[in-house]
Amino acid sequence: MKWCALTFAAVAILTLSSCGSGGSAGLTQTGGSSKWTWMGGADAANQDGIYGAEGTAGSGNAPGSREQSISWIDSSGNLWLLGGDGYDSEGTNGFLNDLWKYNGGQWTWTGGSAVANQSGIYGSLGVASSSNMPGARNSEVRWIGNSGNLWLFGGGGYDSAGTLGTLNDLWEYSSGQWTWMGGSNIANQSGVYGAQGQAAPNNIPGGRFHSVSWIDKSGNFWLFGGNIQLNTGELFLNDLWVYSGGQWTWMDGSSIRNQPGV
Secondary structure, three states: OOEEEEEEEOOEEEEEEOOOOOOOOOOEEEOOEEEOEEEEOOOOOOOOOEOOOOOOOEOOOEOOOEEOOEEEEOOOOOEEEEEEEEEOOOOOEEEEEEEEEEEOOEEEEEEOOOOOOOOOEOOOOOOOEOOOEOOOEEOOEEEEOOOOOEEEEEEEEEOOOOOEEEEEEEEEEEOOEEEEEEOOOOOOOOOEOOOOOOOEOOOEOOOOEOOEEEEOOOOOEEEEEEEEEEOOEEEEEEEEEEEEOOEEEEEEOOOOOOOOOO
């Protein structure tokens, strides 16, 4: 089964596949044209989350309607969904930090809170714990590491003190636990750039959201730009970073905000 796109919005799951060849569950082809299939969730917007029991799959479970979430596909083909801006179990519209897994046609709420606008629980840097959890957020970036673990960086959301701002925290999810891997547990941090082209343990991109990211052939994670929201307005970044071997390297672009293109 080859998935070329997957969309999750308003608690509805749609699948589209067969980008020129092959087939997929959830796809109907007539005369060479592809069609969408409604696979689950509601057909109306602004739905509350139905969480069920944590860790237990259920046919009635469904994440609340949301936007600006992040998702991963793991090595077993399971879909993972985290956070975003949307509706919690009580119908509150806010920032979310709930973690969901979709497998076998059912959703499982696997961690985080069923209530919006939660602070992050960081624990000790580099130490996994069942009580650790990134704060509620949206517009972060994510990737899957070489070992198959889920990673996320930054976004706009809540820090350890309950402050809403831009984040630069780095997290890894493995074996059902989160580990705070780097960055600050306090929002609105400036970047530590170091020397351009040189990795260093203290280097870290500043807080941001709406960045662009990708993985290269060697499994290194790349990050470009993003936004910063301040009381004085919105600022833009054009710095380029790579994360490899547990360290960040500032590769290009400026360490100063709002730079024109060259």
